[in-house]
Amino acid sequence: MTRSITHSTGALPPHTARLLRTSLVAVWLGTAVVSAITHRTQGEALLRQAGLTDDGWIQALIWGGAAADLLVGLALWRWPGRHSAWAALGLMGVMTLTATVLLPHLWLDPLGSLLKNLPIAAILVVLARAEKSAP
Numbered sequence: 001m002t003r004s005i006t007h008s009t010g011a012l013p014p015h016t017a018r019l020l021r022t023s024l025v026a027v028w029l030g031t032a033v034v035s036a037i038t039h040r041t042q043g044e045a046l047l048r049q050a051g052l053t054d055d056g057w058i059q060a061l062i063w064g065g066a067a068a069d070l071l072v073g074l075a076l077w078r079w080p081g082r083h084s085a086w087a088a089l090g091l092m093g094v095m096t097l098t099a100t101v102l103l104p105h106l107w108l109d110p111l112g113s114l115l116k117n118l119p120i121a122a123i124l125v126v127l128a129r130a131e132k133s134a135p
Contacts, residue, residue: 012126012130017080017127017130017131020123020126020127021076021077021080021127023123024073024076024088024120024123024124024127025073025076025077027073027120028069028070028072028073028076028088029069029070029073029074029077031066031069031073032066032067032069032070032073035062035063035065035066035069036063036066039059039062039063039066043058043062043065044058044059044062046103047061047062047102049103050102050103051102065095068091068095072084072087072088072091075087075088076088080127080131081131081132082127082128082129082131082132085124085125085127085128085131086124086128088124089121089124089125089128092117092120092121092124093121096114096117099113099114100114
């Protein structure tokens with residue numbers, strides 16, 4: 001279904017909205033898959049670096065985060081609209097705040113571990129303001 005979505009500055013072309021949504025779906029689904037694949041390596045190392053030591057909590061946080069990423073990716077794909085965009089923004093905000101408290105040096109990561117969240121947040125706000133929620 002092709003539809004034009006509007007925002008305060010005019011119409012957002014359907015192909016642009018679709019491209020933005022598709023890229024966000026790829027980010028969230030890709031992050032869920034990578035988290036699952038690297039749960040015993042990168043994810044665990046980051047949480048230990050943050051000072052966590054309990055294996056149960058570490059795995060719960062990794063798998064909980066992967067599940068949250070998966071659900072947001074699926075919601076953005078299956079039910080595009082403002083509700084999904086605001087939910088994604090909220091989850092990203094909580095995860096970014098948590099990472100900032102636990103591992104603030106990630107803001108200085110040359111690959112943009114946390115910095116990339118700023119343009120993603122902007123895209124989510126544009127989509128949330130422009131789109132109607134899918135039925």
